[in-house]
Amino acid sequence: MNWLKTSIMHTRGVARGEIGKLHELSEERQGTFHYTIGPYSNPVMSISPGDKVIIDTMDAYEGKLRTEKDLPSEHLRVPFLNPQNGPIMVNGAEKGDVLAVYIESMRPRGENPRGTTCLIPRFGALTGTDYTAILNAPLPEITRKVDLDEEGVYWSKRVQLPYKPHIGTLSVSPEIDSINSLTPDNHGGNMDVPDMGPGSITYLPVRSPGARLFIGDAHACQGDGELCGTAVEFASRTTIHVDLIKGWMIDWPRLETEDLLMTIGSARPLEDATRIAYKELVLWMAAEYGFDQWDAYMILSQVGKVRLGNFVDPKYSVGAAIQKQYLQP
Amino acid sequence: MNWLKTSIMHTRGVARGEIGKLHELSEERQGTFHYTIGPYSNPVMSISPGDKVIIDTMDAYEGKLRTEKDLPSEHLRVPFLNPQNGPIMVNGAEKGDVLAVYIESMRPRGENPRGTTCLIPRFGALTGTDYTAILNAPLPEITRKVDLDEEGVYWSKRVQLPYKPHIGTLSVSPEIDSINSLTPDNHGGNMDVPDMGPGSITYLPVRSPGARLFIGDAHACQGDGELCGTAVEFASRTTIHVDLIKGWMIDWPRLETEDLLMTIGSARPLEDATRIAYKELVLWMAAEYGFDQWDAYMILSQVGKVRLGNFVDPKYSVGAAIQKQYLQP
Amino acid sequence: MNWLKTSIMHTRGVARGEIGKLHELSEERQGTFHYTIGPYSNPVMSISPGDKVIIDTMDAYEGKLRTEKDLPSEHLRVPFLNPQNGPIMVNGAEKGDVLAVYIESMRPRGENPRGTTCLIPRFGALTGTDYTAILNAPLPEITRKVDLDEEGVYWSKRVQLPYKPHIGTLSVSPEIDSINSLTPDNHGGNMDVPDMGPGSITYLPVRSPGARLFIGDAHACQGDGELCGTAVEFASRTTIHVDLIKGWMIDWPRLETEDLLMTIGSARPLEDATRIAYKELVLWMAAEYGFDQWDAYMILSQVGKVRLGNFVDPKYSVGAAIQKQYLQP
Amino acid sequence: MNWLKTSIMHTRGVARGEIGKLHELSEERQGTFHYTIGPYSNPVMSISPGDKVIIDTMDAYEGKLRTEKDLPSEHLRVPFLNPQNGPIMVNGAEKGDVLAVYIESMRPRGENPRGTTCLIPRFGALTGTDYTAILNAPLPEITRKVDLDEEGVYWSKRVQLPYKPHIGTLSVSPEIDSINSLTPDNHGGNMDVPDMGPGSITYLPVRSPGARLFIGDAHACQGDGELCGTAVEFASRTTIHVDLIKGWMIDWPRLETEDLLMTIGSARPLEDATRIAYKELVLWMAAEYGFDQWDAYMILSQVGKVRLGNFVDPKYSVGAAIQKQYLQP
Known part of the structure; x- marks a missing residue:
């Protein structure tokens, strides 16, 4: 029974009767972080x-901007940006x-957690x-360090x-490509969608054995579009549950919260990212919620919501969403 | 004293001590509606x-889609779409x-008000x-008629x-151009921004004597992007107050509600519309709210909001916004 | 008999047996030049x-940059740029x-003709x-004055x-719009296509009574894309023949030289301008040269030529072309 | 002495006094072809x-469309398209x-060489x-097979x-990415620039040890933009000379023929590809041909040439060029 994609969020706890095993992926266990997402790196862990x-x-920034005097051009080097944990192999995924x-x-890590925003040349x-x-x-170039905790970001x-x-x-x-961690695409990647926080489920299309999950780039706060190129970037302790839905073919990432369904497209120009997202949402409504395709298209014209993830990365990301209240039978 | 652009909305009632004269622009008084917005048409009314x-x-659709059997290709003809009331001349505007x-x-007009959405070829x-x-x-091609009232739209x-x-x-x-009413640009036009409803103030840059205000295209409901090209289009009775702010040079339309400030850009591709909107917002924060330009740029990267007006018109419209809570001194 | 669109160029002389009347449109006769192209200006001349x-x-620049010390920001003011001769009314056009x-x-005008290129802010x-x-x-900002004659431009x-x-x-x-002379669109306008020189025929879709021909913006030399925003702009004496083709419905400007057929699209982003141009060329080959539509599409994939007119104006212009040798029956 | 980037083509024969060793990379020796270009595949050959x-x-199509009845959707599967020979390691490259x-x-291979063009869905x-x-x-969907030889393509x-x-x-x-062979970028890739034929030199920025040269996708004929998505694709015998220029930092591919210098940008939207190409050309003229940067910018506005490689691949490719005659000291 597939609770994940059909139920509202508070029922997810019964997904498999109980949550499975607990794993921990510390910095030490991760060892080498990854700057490219593909099938060629060594797994760091296997889970079920x-x-x-x-x-x-x-x-x-992999922690390289320690003070506001540390300028990006001196401390950062493309493509060694946006370090990723993983790949985590998921048993049975294909x-x-x-x-x-x-x-x-x-949660923020460390005793006096700080976030870092900066202006990077070009x-x-x-x-x-x-x-x-x-x-x-x-x-x-500007580097900005700010204190933060779970109550706020003290700008x-x-x-x-x-x-x-x-x-x-x-x-x-991806199936055969290995894509730098700055670029989002249909495998996920650097989407920078603010809805992807605690309480959300993200659905990603498996394209290689074991799925090979990568994760990173925690933001304490981010506006629509990630205007200056960076959010309040911070070192996080992030807890996730991972599940596998067999035989669900999707082309692009999708996301669900208690209130809404969202599809995510990544492309340039920005209208193409938006087209992808909305088309996927039309198809989702038609395939799983019983809407006629043209009816779904016209309903989204009245109540669809657009979230601009980023328009700064090599591809831009857009989420198209509908509130679940409109999907009730 | 300029309440409009510096105050929160609930103080607007004290704008000029009292509201001025009341005018009525009925269909009869309007007579000929306009499909192009420029300095060449005859004023329909002058106000202060x-x-x-x-x-x-x-x-x-100028009421031409009366039943669901009336197809757009048979009843509509470009560029005679999106009829506008006006031009209303504003005394003293330059x-x-x-x-x-x-x-x-x-408010909806008529006894049994209906809205109309349709799929128009290409x-x-x-x-x-x-x-x-x-x-x-x-x-x-599809024409969809729906009942509506002030409680809802019965899809x-x-x-x-x-x-x-x-x-x-x-x-x-515009100063010398006359632009069809389907196209938004820096004079306003067909922006389709859902925030432009009751309770909002829109600021438009005057470029010709008397300003020449045009208005039309009421939507009972519209999603972000106006996906299929049309909202729930309806015949409205709309009440506006008009004021003039002398000597405020702005390049693009701006909007204010009780909670937020928004700037609106219209362009293709969509990233350019978004760039325009966000740049105008940075400049606004710097010019009138005491922010350093780079600080404004970085703050919007954390809390900026993007509203996709439309991505179907000849130019796309995007609103960039910040909540007023972040602007307090 | 319609020599213009069906014949190769050397037969054009027999168009109507003989060339009609000769008119002259001097600066004096023009009087006021135009910065917007539409149906609202007074005709300067009628021809057959x-x-x-x-x-x-x-x-x-309307001659306002007289020396290299004359900077654009001091001497030019948007939208009063790119002055146009006309409108010339053509009898019978509808x-x-x-x-x-x-x-x-x-030909260059004046005794010591010079051209002017400049860098205009933004x-x-x-x-x-x-x-x-x-x-x-x-x-x-840079203003560059160069000597020129019919042998060359002495940079x-x-x-x-x-x-x-x-x-x-x-x-x-246009039918109801009046569009500034900086912007190209389906009425023609500021296309900046270098093929539009002596020996070419341009076909423009008539949308208002008398056609209302506007012309201006002579370039002594221009590269693909008009990179810095300006060509070698000069005051010209330009001689044109004008003919009317009744009942030929086209949506976008087309161009013909002795060797090729070209269709011109203007839009943003640049791929849309290119799509428009190539689609029009496919349709032209199918409608008038007997090609199956898909065959035309695939042939252009092998021998189509693209000319980038400009990618600096409010809309970009692209010409898609095929050499006439491939069109022979 | 670096003949390659400073000399006109007919002097290239003296590059290193004499051409080095001759290698042959047959289908058999290649064995497995590659669909992704990166640092993770096994070298097929090393050269000096x-x-x-x-x-x-x-x-x-890796030869899978054998007759006109073989439809793309049945015989082709993304991302296993556009097979590449290589990687060829070049000694000393870093x-x-x-x-x-x-x-x-x-040259075409086989006794009765044929080319293949097709319409692939979406x-x-x-x-x-x-x-x-x-x-x-x-x-x-259409598959088109055509006879060809070195005299022509018999459509x-x-x-x-x-x-x-x-x-x-x-x-x-690329340094760490592995990019599918359908996508061009700053490492080269699927640029589809028709100038890249016999007699041309392409310059590629080395980013990994040994350079790792990949090559494939021979076209017998291709128009600007590769309109329908495919050229006259054929199996070729291609002979190349490879040389190494130490310590020349370039960001994007460049190309030289006897007559012109070209820089190649790949991006979406198309104007960004064109911007990249032209900016690189300005920088090249300034760095190696003694032009003031603004002078180069303005000269290219008068004589720059644009070649649209493709506007069908995941990124579009554009070449910006200048004829060598304008570069003489």
Whole structure:
């Protein structure tokens, strides 16, 4: 019985009668972090569907921006950014299945946890970049360190931001490609969708044996679009449950919370990411909720919700969503 | 004293001590509706800053889709779509000012009000269009009539949608261009931003003498992006207050509600609309709320909100917003 | 008999037995130049199909950049750029016809003719712009004056460029819109296609009574894309023949030279401009040259040619072409 | 002495006094072809700078479309498309070098050589795709087989196309990513630039030890943009010379023929690919040909050439070029 994709969230606890084994993936156990997501790296752990894993993620800079004097151009080097834990192998997973990742909690690590935001040269939405190639001088580099806890993010004397953590990068392996951890695509990757926080389930299309789950890039807080290129990046202790849905063919990642269903597309230009997401949502409503395709298309024109994940990464990510209240039979 | 752009909404009632004169713009008084927004049409009415106008808008099809058997290709003809009331001249308005339009209320007209959604050939987000030109066969044409009142939109036995009205098209005249009412741009136009409903103030940059206000395209309900190309289009009785802010130079439309400030960009591709909107918001925060520009840029990366107006019109519209709570001194 | 669209160029001389009347449109006769292309301006002249007109165009800056010390930001003001001659009324033209404009010659005006190129702030392909809105500092402003004659453009001691003149902006009026002369669209406008020089015929879809022909923006030389935003802009004496093709419905401008057929699309993003152009070419090959549609599509995949007109204007323009040798029966 | 990047083509023969060793990479020796380009596959051969290699490439369908009855959806499976020979290791190559690949000749293989073009569902420029996701029905599938030899491509009784062969896909390995052979990027990949034929040199930025050269995807003929998604794909015998330029840092592929210099960008949307290409060309002219950067920018606005490689692959490829005549000191 497939509680994950058909039930509201509070019933997920009965998924398999009980939660399976508990694993822990500390920094030490992880050892080498990964900057590319694919089928060629050595597994760090194997788990079974239903298991729970506590994961210590590093921040997106691998902790190299220690003070506000540490500038990105001096301490960071592409493509060695956005370190990922994993790959975690899931027993029994094979092409044609879906991996369901429920995020139970995300907590800051360390005694005096801090988050880090920065302006990286030629990266961000309001600057020329390596792709939107221009001749203008780059923006200034800035590194910003902020205190945070589970009550808030203390940006400045004037401004306090909420602590609304989510996972920026969540992936299974592509079939044959290995894709840098900065780029989202149909395997997941660096989607930066703020809804992917505690209480959400993300569905990822398995394309290689064991699924090969990668996870990282915790954000304490992020606005729509991740405007300047970085969120409040922090080192997290993230607890997930992992389940496997056999024989559910999906093309792009999907997400579910207590209130909504979301499909996620990643592409450029931004309208293509949005088209992908909404098309997948039309197909989902038609395939599993009994809507005529054209009716679903027209209903989403009236109540569809769009979440801009990022429009700064090599591909942009968009979530298209519908509230579950409209899906009741 | 300029309550409009500096105060929260509940103080707007003290704008000018009292609301000015009340005008009514019925269908009869409007006579000929307009399909292009520019400086060449004859004014329908002159008002003073502070005045209130009750406007009877037609639906975006000018009422030509009377039953579900009336297909768009037989009853509609480009560019004679999206009829606009106006132009309303505002005394004293001149280039370099801002017109502030507060929407007091939007009510359905007629005894048994209905809304209309349709699939128009080569129009909408999940189809080839005149711009995204392809050789695939077009989607089917569908006309959908739904009952509605101020409690809801009665889509089907299964699905009831909320009544959340907003104005799809709100404009002042460009300086020398006359732009069809399907296209949004920096003069306003067909932005289709769902936040532009009762309780909101829209700020438009005056570019010609008298501002020349146009308004139309009432939606009873619309999702982010207006996916299929049309909302629940309906004939409305819309009440607005109009005020003039002298000497406020803005490049693109802005919007304010009790809770948030929003800037609106319209362009293709969609990332450019988003860039415009967010850049304007950075500049607004820096110019009027005392933020350092780079600090504003980084804060919006954490708490900025994006509203996709439409990604179906000749230009796409995006609102970038920040909640007022983050702007407090 | 319709020589224009069915014959190769050397037969055009027999179009109507003989060329009609000769008209001259000097600067004095033009009087006020136009910055917007639409149905609302007063005609400057009426001609008959088959007539010939000698037109004195101004450069795109209306002659305001007289020396290299004249900076764009001080001497130019949007939207008063790219002055157009016209509108020239063509007797008998009505919606559903095509206006054919054959360019006989383009000569520099004045005794010591010069061309002008410049870098305009936030305009050009390798800079942030009003649409690709960024926070980077703008590029420097530069005004460059160069001598030219019909033998060449004398850029510097080191570099001599060819004299390959063409018309940057050629239009008929839209049906109800009036569009600034910087923007190309399906009415023609600022396409900046280098093939639109002496020896070419441009076909424009008539949408208003009399067609209302506008012309301007002569370029002595221009690369693909008009990279920095401006070509070698010059004041020209341009001689055109104008003909009318009754009852030929086309959606976008088309162009013919002795060797090739070209269709022109204008849109953003650039792939949409290219899609439009190529789709129109497929349709043209199918409608008038006897190709199966899918065969035309696949043949263009092997021998289609793409000309990037500009990717700097509010819409980008692309020409898709096929050499006539492949069209022979 | 570095003849390759500083000399015109006819001097290349003296590159290293003499051409080095001759290698042959037959289908048998290749054994397993590759569908992903990265650092994880086993080398098939090692060569030295200056060596020559004769390579037997397979067509982009790996020969699976044998007759016109073999439909793509039945015989092809993503991502197992566009098989690549290699990786060929080049002795001494390391990050920061450039690999120069001179194409000496391309000949059809087999006794009665044929080329194959096809329409693949949801692939091509004038159709909805997996990225430009729409709900329209797909185009028909068509497989087209054509005879060819070094004199021409015999499309139909009516139409003969030229034999103008080029290599569609040419790559070195990315540093850590492994990218499917359908996608071009800054490592090269599926650029589909028709100039990459016999007589051209392509410069690729080495990013991993040994460079890891991959090659495949021979086209007998291809139009600008590869409109329908496929060229006249054929199995070739391709002869290349490979040289190594130590310490030349370039970010994107470059190309040189006897007449022109070209830089190649790959991105979406298409304007970004064009921006990348032109920016690289400005930088090249400034770094190695003594031009002031702004002068180069303005000169390319007058004589720059754009070649649209493809606008059908996951990233689009554009070449920006300048004729060498303008580069003379």
